[in-house]
Amino acid sequence: MIARRELFVAGAAGGAAMALTGRARAVTLPTGAPPGSRSGSAAVAVLDPTAIPKYVTDLVIPPAMPKNTSRGNLDTYVIGVRQFSQQVLPPTLPSTTVWGYGSLMHPETFHYPSYTIEARYGRPVRTTWVNDLVDRAASCRTC
Numbered sequence: 001m002i003a004r005r006e007l008f009v010a011g012a013a014g015g016a017a018m019a020l021t022g023r024a025r026a027v028t029l030p031t032g033a034p035p036g037s038r039s040g041s042a043a044v045a046v047l048d049p050t051a052i053p054k055y056v057t058d059l060v061i062p063p064a065m066p067k068n069t070s071r072g073n074l075d076t077y078v079i080g081v082r083q084f085s086q087q088v089l090p091p092t093l094p095s096t097t098v099w100g101y102g103s104l105m106h107p108e109t110f111h112y113p114s115y116t117i118e119a120r121y122g123r124p125v126r127t128t129w130v131n132d133l134v135d136r137a138a139s140c141r142t143c
Contacts, residue, residue, distance in 0.1 A: 053090050056090050057088075062111070065102075075124070075125045076126045077125065081133055084110055086098055100112040102114055
């Protein structure tokens with residue numbers, strides 16, 4: 001088993017070697033079309049982070065996710081993951097495209113941050129996750 005000190009020394013040596021040989025480089029975030037789109041079909045607006053007012057929007061306290069069913073001593077959830085737009089930044093700025101989850105039986109629960117799955121000690125919970133990340137042609141985005 002490798003010791004913590006040996007791992008640290010190896011990591012530092014590797015980082016120094018990359019820096020000295022010029023293999024380490026900065027990565028620039030994309031400002032054009034999002035991945036998977038045709039060039040120029042949908043530009044991504046980049047906001048100046050210093051121009052966004054800080055601490056003006058209240059934090060959301062997510063409520064409990066509604067159960068799909070409760071039978072006997074088993075709580076069941078059917079939860080989908082989707083892409084949607086939501087106002088995350090202050091209201092004067094554009095909405096943000098996010099991936100979030102919610103109950104498929106209750107569309108109003110799709111929110112970011114999403115509702116909380118609550119469980120009680122000694123009571124089993126069955127959660128079924130559904131990938132709803134599809135494009136306009138209903139093709140899976142993440143497959």
